[in-house]
Amino acid sequence: MQEFKPAHLEDNPDKSKAMIAFIKEKFPHISDDEVADMMADARIGDVFMNDTYTVIVRDAEIFVKDFPEMIWISIKRNDRQPIHDWRDLQDIKNIFAGEENEAVELYPANTRVVDTANQYHIWAFKSTKAVFPFGFPKGFTDYTPEKSTGAIQRPKT
16 A cells, blocks of 8 residues: 555535535534534544545544544545455554554444445544454454365455
8 A cells, every 4th residue: 555645635615515505404403503513523633645545534532422532534535436445444544543453434323324425434442452342352364365165365465
């Protein structure tokens, strides 16, 4: 994966107006002040880019309450195409949260789904001591392309 470099998102007033209108349409009960706060919160964070991805990293305190400290890693492809290359997302998690920090990509209840931009969200613990109470107890990888089980795995690059 190409190295990430610090970047800045450009302000686009027309895009901001469209986003505000979208939020107001989808969530009419939210006040104009709350929408402005949401827009401001979405812009707070460190932005990084490489040839393929834009990543925003920020503390997750506005999203996570009564839980170990976390960071929010927002990932999108620069060409806005969908992604789900697990290894790329794992590499991005390792770069921005740490190799031994646990993280999840949440598949929420439908009432909490945010799906507007082929953008992916990873929630990572800040501490390597915090672990989720689920998952495999020990890791194992096998990058052998052809297995006797018939499973297909691409080689590690």
